[in-house]
Structure formats: C-alpha cells, structure tokens
Amino acid sequence: MTPILDSSELLRFPILIADIGGTNARFALLLDAYADPKTFPVVQTADFANIDDAIQAAVLDKTSIQPKSAVLAIAGPVDGDEIDLTNSPWVVRPRVLIEKLGFEQVVVMNDFEAQALAISSLPASGQKQIGSGTAREGASRIVLGPGTGLGVAGLVRARRMWIPVAGEGGHVDLGPRTPRDLAIWPNLVPIEGRISAEQILCGRGLVNLYRAICITDERTPVQDTPAKITEAAADGSDPAAYEAIQLFATYLGRLAGDLALVFMARGGVYLGGGIIQKIIPLLKADDLRAGFEDKAPHSALLRETPLFIITEPLAALTGLAAYARNPRFFGLETNGRRWGA
Incomplete structure (x- = not known):
C-alpha cells in the first residue's frame, strides 16, 4: 500500500x-x-x-x-x-x-477550502465591499458561493497559520421571514420535505425560486435556466425574473449573516461562486446588505462586519x-x- x-x-x-x-x-x-x-x-x-x-x-x-x-x-x-x-x-x-x-x-x-485559502490573501482588486464594516486583522473569515451548488467554508487564524474549515453549510435550513416569503415558500420544490439553502441559492435554486414566484402570482414560467432568468431580469422583459434575482440577493445576505454569527467572522464574509459574478450588475447592494445585517439582537455586530463580493474570476x-x-x-x-x- x-x-x-x-x-x-x-x-x-x-x-x-x-x-x-x-x-x-x-x-x-x-x-x-x-x-x-x-x-x-x-x-x-x-x-x-x-x-x-x-x-x-x-x-x-x-x-x-x-x-x-x-x-x-x-x-x-x-x-x-x-x-x-x-x-x-x-x-x-x-x-x-x-x-x-x-x-x-x-x-x-x-x-471551498481552496476558496478559503484564496481569501487569506485576496488583493483589493479582486474584491468589492458591500456596505460598512472594517476587517479585523487575524479574525475569522467566511466564504460562501452559489454556483452549481452552494459552497461554504470558514478560515481561522491560529499558530501563525491560516486554517481552512470545510463543511456542508449550503445544506442548512432556509426559512421565510416576510409575508412575500410566506406566500412563495409553499411553491418551492423541497428536497425530502425541507427547503435547504441550496434549494434556492445556486443555479438550479434560482430556477426553483423563479418558478415559485410565477406560481404564486399565477403566471406561466417562461425561463428555464439561470442564464435566461438573468437575461430576462437585465432587459426587464420578465418581472418574475427580476424579483427572483433581488430575492436571491436578500436570501444570500441572510445566510451570509447567519454564518458570520456562527464564525464571529470579524475578518469579513466573502461571496464568491459563478452565479454571483454573473448577477453583480443586477444586484441591489442595499437589499443584500440589509439581509446580512437583519440579525436582531446582534444587528450592531453585523453592521461592523465587512461583506465582500469576490470579483477575481479564478x-x-x-x-x-x-x-x-x-x-x-x-x-x-x-x-x-x-x-x-
């Protein structure tokens, strides 16, 4: 052997x-x-x-x-x-x-261990900050990213080394918060009876969210891929596609805030993955940040925590x-x- x-x-x-x-x-x-x-x-x-x-x-x-x-x-x-x-x-x-x-x-x-290694030394040109907050030197960091699936990893500093922490954080539960969420949620396709974060926050998840919005509003879904949804949102031809992108950002912000609390990620929370880079021009940064900070009784803590989008393609x-x-x-x-x- x-x-x-x-x-x-x-x-x-x-x-x-x-x-x-x-x-x-x-x-x-x-x-x-x-x-x-x-x-x-x-x-x-x-x-x-x-x-x-x-x-x-x-x-x-x-x-x-x-x-x-x-x-x-x-x-x-x-x-x-x-x-x-x-x-x-x-x-x-x-x-x-x-x-x-x-x-x-x-x-x-x-x-996502590799993504975590990357955020240990990502240059300023490879990231874009959303909202307020200042990264603390040596503090824990989080990276999550929607792509084909939803990846999550942590990064902690100890003994003069950066230590990546892998996991399956993309499969935690994601629940409704607002009246609009409560209307949409019954029309989402679950996995074995539950709505995990990855059922919404990835490529197929975006399609799932878009279809649920259409069903809720009694519309016929006409987009069947993440790319088509993004294009329809960008050109204004499909209101359901546009709402799907905005809710996607809000829900991603909420999950990022949850993970920031789990890791006390004062070093920053980083959003990567193929989906986020494609929809950056369509995102309402305020919605993303609001979802991130909406963590009573610890909203003040989240306001001090920086949130970044990774713009480095590799x-x-x-x-x-x-x-x-x-x-x-x-x-x-x-x-x-x-x-x-």
Whole structure:
C-alpha cells in the first residue's frame, strides 16, 4: 500500500493546480514558487468521462511540461481513495492519477477550502465591499458561493497559520421571514420535505425560486435556466425574473449573516461562486446588505462586519497556488488526503 506523505513535506514543482466544480474544470501549472500560474482554457466536466481524460486533454496534451505534483480542489467531500463530486458523475481516484498520468504526489481538498485559502490573501482588486464594516486583522473569515451548488467554508487564524474549515453549510435550513416569503415558500420544490439553502441559492435554486414566484402570482414560467432568468431580469422583459434575482440577493445576505454569527467572522464574509459574478450588475447592494445585517439582537455586530463580493474570476486557483508555494503557511489537514508514488 502506498504510504501517505508527511504533511510537512513540500510539494515538488512543477505543480498542477485544479479547481473542479460540478460544471467547470479550471487548470493551471505552477512552474516554481515564484512564477505566476500558467492557466489553461476552462473545460466542461460533461465533455469528459473522468478527470484523468480532462487533465490529459486540457493540460498535458497542450504542454511539454510534466507536472510532478497535483493539488486538486473538488466540489464534494474528500473521503477515501475514491472521491465523488457532488454535482457531477466524475470520481477522482488519486492513486490512478499517479499511476496513469505520472504524478509523484497528489493532494485533494474541498473546492471551498481552496476558496478559503484564496481569501487569506485576496488583493483589493479582486474584491468589492458591500456596505460598512472594517476587517479585523487575524479574525475569522467566511466564504460562501452559489454556483452549481452552494459552497461554504470558514478560515481561522491560529499558530501563525491560516486554517481552512470545510463543511456542508449550503445544506442548512432556509426559512421565510416576510409575508412575500410566506406566500412563495409553499411553491418551492423541497428536497425530502425541507427547503435547504441550496434549494434556492445556486443555479438550479434560482430556477426553483423563479418558478415559485410565477406560481404564486399565477403566471406561466417562461425561463428555464439561470442564464435566461438573468437575461430576462437585465432587459426587464420578465418581472418574475427580476424579483427572483433581488430575492436571491436578500436570501444570500441572510445566510451570509447567519454564518458570520456562527464564525464571529470579524475578518469579513466573502461571496464568491459563478452565479454571483454573473448577477453583480443586477444586484441591489442595499437589499443584500440589509439581509446580512437583519440579525436582531446582534444587528450592531453585523453592521461592523465587512461583506465582500469576490470579483477575481479564478479565486480558487489563487488559493491553490498560495498553498502549493508553501503548504506550511496553511493549517490544511492532509492526513488521508495526500497520496504519493
């Protein structure tokens, strides 16, 4: 049986870094500790039978460089030698990657652990603040992001290291607050009898919310994808689509505020993911911020907590690159998640 490498051992360059979501796979090569990542075109997971074929076609066939290590961020829980993606049929098998593609070392983490690593050093140009609040140096941070699913992770500072905390926070309950919410909620499609945050705050969740609004108002739903809803909201052709986007922002703000309280995230709450970057021009920042601060009896605490939208399009790769350059700056638990040849 191949032994697990000691977690303090540095990774060998060149290093392949990859952000693998339910829909898109993003790859880059890090030639050494000082080089900027060399990125490759984004590929669709649905276009490949497995991650092995995607790495071969999207990276190895496009360069003469043979990476010695791989650091992969996967949209799903990392547990064992066969890692299932939550919203994709891909199964990641690190030992097969080593045997088939020639890696000497493979590290696998949750995709929102990578997002958490990114917010440890995100430049000002890669973020946009919504409302008031000042980030406290060394304080806990939270990142959440709606995309194919809804990812959540924390980031805490201890012993001079940033420590990412992965979880399944996207599956907590999300409940109605206002009379409009109470009218819409019975028309949402539940999952096993409950409305989780991910039933609203992701791509399919936006469609779920839009359809529920239409049913509530006795309209016929005409949009069937997140992209169509966003387009219809932008051009004003569908009032239900516009309301869906605004309520999406309010509900995302509420959940962000809940998580800020859980982690006492005085270092900031960061909103990322593919959906948020697409709908930024349509969002009412005041609604987003109001939902975030609406946390009596702790509204004053939330008013002091900064809220950011991540505008860096490849934030997860930024976090992976930071980790790959020097893993010892980060308290990432690699026991059972790091394989060697």
